[in-house]
Amino acid sequence: DIQMTQSPSSVSASVGDRVTITCRASQGVSNWLAWFQQKPGKAPQLLIYAISRLQSGVPSRFSGSGSETDFTLTISGLQPEDFATYYCQQTDSFPPTFGGGTKLEIK
């Protein structure tokens, strides 16, 4: 199985800050990389797919980049509604696997 490792596991930031979350795959996943946002008590929501493509309705302050094994999610100009947990996921090979999550907290 492909292991997905996210860092940091938690981060504190302020409204207006720029935050970067990283995700490393144990082997190349081509462009089969997605990012999800999950708020407490809610289902995850797809933010970004294919490394950098924004899902419909997702604000442009979210962006994704990277290739093969190393990926980043950047949020530019944090808004109060962005404080949540973020997960990366690979769907290059079975089983699809998720990173452990990064909790973004208000400083």
Next chain:
Amino acid sequence: EVQLVESGGGLVQPGGSLRLSCTASGFTFSTYWMTFIRQAPGKGLEWVANIRQDGDEKWYVDSVQGRFTISRDNAKNLVFLQMNSLRAEDTAVYYCARVANRYFDSWGQGTLVTVSS
């Protein structure tokens, strides 16, 4: 609007069975793979099973292989997860999701399964 609504969760004893249902609406259900993902309390996300559009291809995570069965009824826009021989470690919120070009693009609200005596 795509909607997915899970039902069937609850409290079950170890070794027991439960069947989850997921009702889909707002899209052409029969043209999409469907999937279940679970999340243990306070933990991360774990993919559980996938089913192809026609129901003839199914995939499972190793930990549920032989105990869980995914199925679907395209006439009623339903996908099911039959869970047998349940263990404490199966306790989780179970989500169904639509698979669009390998990505899980729409999720239900989840249903809680608790395995405990």
